[in-house]
Amino acid sequence: xxxxxxxxxxxxxxxxxxxxxxxxxxxxxxxxxxxxxxxxxxxxxxxxxxxxxxxxxxxxxxxxxxxxxxxxxxxxxxxxxxxxxxxxxxxxxxxxxxxxxxxxxxxxxxxxxx
Amino acid sequence: xxxxxxxxxxxxxxxxxxxxxxxxxxxxxxxxxxxxxxxxxxxxxxxxxxxxxxxxxxxxxxxxxxxxxxxxxxxxxxxxxxxxxxxxxxxxxxxxxxxxxxxxxxxxxxx
Numbered sequence: 001x002x003x004x005x006x007x008x009x010x011x012x013x014x015x016x017x018x019x020x021x022x023x024x025x026x027x028x029x030x031x032x033x034x035x036x037x038x039x040x041x042x043x044x045x046x047x048x049x050x051x052x053x054x055x056x057x058x059x060x061x062x063x064x065x066x067x068x069x070x071x072x073x074x075x076x077x078x079x080x081x082x083x084x085x086x087x088x089x090x091x092x093x094x095x096x097x098x099x100x101x102x103x104x105x106x107x108x109x110x111x112x113x114x
Numbered sequence: 115x116x117x118x119x120x121x122x123x124x125x126x127x128x129x130x131x132x133x134x135x136x137x138x139x140x141x142x143x144x145x146x147x148x149x150x151x152x153x154x155x156x157x158x159x160x161x162x163x164x165x166x167x168x169x170x171x172x173x174x175x176x177x178x179x180x181x182x183x184x185x186x187x188x189x190x191x192x193x194x195x196x197x198x199x200x201x202x203x204x205x206x207x208x209x210x211x212x213x214x215x216x217x218x219x220x221x222x223x224x225x
Contacts, residue, residue, distance in 0.1 A: 006156075032212045043204060043216035044157075051212070090156060094212055101147060101172070102214060106156035 002027045002093045006105035013081050014113050021076040021108050023091030032094040033074040034102065035065055039087045047089075050074060061085070086112045117141075120205050120217035128225055133192040135220045137205030143215075145208035146188040148172075148180060150201040151219075157204065163188055195224045 003026040013019050025031060032051055036044040048059025055067040065076045074091060088109045092102040118139040127133050139146065144165045149157040149172075159172030161180040169180050177199060179191045192199055202221050206214040 034213065036214075036216075041219075043218045044206075044214070045216075046213050049211075049213060092214075101159055101162050102212075103159075104149075104157040106154060 002031065002095065002103045004091050004093050004103055004105035006089075006091055006108050008108045009106070010109045010111065012111040012113055015083055016080050019076075019078045019081045019085070019110070021089050021091075021110070023074045023076065023105060024072050025074065025091070025093045026072065027093055027095070029095070030069075032102075033065075033067060034092040034094070035059065035063070035074075035076050036090045036092060036104075037061075037087050038090065038107075044090060047076070081110075081112055083112045083114075086110055118205060118207055118215055118217045120203075120220045122220060123218065124221045126223045126225065127195050129196060130194050133195050133222065135190045135192075135203055135205075135222070137188045137190065137217060138186055139205075139207040139215075140186065141207055141209070141215070142185055143207035143209060144185065146182070147206045147208065147214065148178070148188065148190045149204045149206065150174065151204060152201050160190065160203075161188075192222075195222075197224050200224045 005024045034049045035047040038044045047063050050057050050067045088107045090107045091105040094102040121136045147162040148160040158174045163169050163182040202219050205217045
């Protein structure tokens with residue numbers, strides 16, 4: 001069965017600094033990988049996804065993520081954080097064998113300091 | 115624009131009562147899901163459906179049921195609400211390319 005680990009519960013970053021949120025997954029084959037963002041009181045919004053091909057994927061709001069098969073990781077990055085990026089971020093993994101349910105990590109809450 | 119809507123957005127009920135949370139999507143997606151979100155647990159899958167008349171249990175299905183009589187709707191029913199079911203519930207539908215689209219959530223409090 002798939003599983004996702006987001007080892008950081010909270011991260012605080014200064015505005016303008018770079019950001020990296022960690023995600024490790026467990027799955028026997030090549031997975032579908034996703035990052036979602038959740039602002040307070042809102043549903044989850046898709047930031048980016050990886051299905052195949054180029055292992056560096058670009059998403060919305062200036063985010064990118066890199067799939068590293070050897071490390072079973074799919075870390076999310078942003079070169080310069082804005083105060084509006086403060087939110088909770090979820091990594092998710094799905095099976096490539098058909099359109100299957102996604103398994104989510106427990107989330108990382110990003111705080112942005114002035 | 116196509117969308118997914120949940121109702122009610124907030125609900126307070128008493129232990130033992132039956133509660134139904136509605137979920138309606140206008141994308142005509144076959145796959146729909148219900149998750150609950152709790153602090154420290156992220157999103158956990160309750161039930162899901164891959165099409166009309168199809169329903170499946172997720173990892174935390176005890177005490178919940180769903181039905182799928184048409185493509186657009188997947189209502190979630192708590193047969194006898196318990197305090198442990200106080201949570202925020204999210205419905206999602208899935209595009210053919212795998213992405214989930216989420217509703218804005220239903221906050222349920224069971225007293």
